[in-house]
Amino acid sequence: MNKAIRGFVRTVDRVNRLIGRFAMYLIFVMLGVLLYSSISKTFFDPAAWTLETAQFLMVAYFLLGGPYSMQLGDHVRMDLLYSRWSPKTRASVDAVTILMLIFYLAMLLYGAISSTHYALQYSETSYSAWSPPMAPIKIVMTIGVALMLLQAIATFFKDVAAARGETL
Numbered sequence: 071m072n073k074a075i076r077g078f079v080r081t082v083d084r085v086n087r088l089i090g091r092f093a094m095y096l097i098f099v100m101l102g103v104l105l106y107s108s109i110s111k112t113f114f115d116p117a118a119w120t121l122e123t124a125q126f127l128m129v130a131y132f133l134l135g136g137p138y139s140m141q142l143g144d145h146v147r148m149d150l151l152y153s154r155w156s157p158k159t160r161a162s163v164d165a166v167t168i169l170m171l172i173f174y175l176a177m178l179l180y181g182a183i184s185s186t187h188y189a190l191q192y193s194e195t196s197y198s199a200w201s202p203p204m205a206p207i208k209i210v211m212t213i214g215v216a217l218m219l220l221q222a223i224a225t226f227f228k229d230v231a232a233a234r235g236e237t238l
Contacts (some may be wrong), residue, residue: 071238075227079238082224083141086217090138093131100127118200126207133214137221161232168226175219182212 107120139145152160186208188194194204231238 093134165229
């Protein structure tokens, strides 16, 4: 593989590793919000913002941590024949199937950008009693999908290199 592809893969891996490790700690923030919610419902007036904030944190945790999970190879695979194949065969099949993922993520990114644009243009808010603005979580959603798309492209290059017997 040429230098540009190697640089792209290294940069995407580095960025997703950094963001993924940050995203891991969002689970503790979410647990803190849910603990506060439980305490406030038990002893005080329940806070209207806690459930939706926890949901937003979970979305950020999932979407920002997904690319890091893909980088580590920790996504779930259906393994009927896969483990019996040679590493080159696995890499070849992965390279083909990841093209379908790239197409899906590109369509998802298009929708995320459109949805984020709508939320910003019309000051969209949630339909809940708290009614927070939707733009911040939609921006996070768009960033998460974009990072996942970049990681899928980097993984494609790694798979092509592995199918050729190279390491990237």
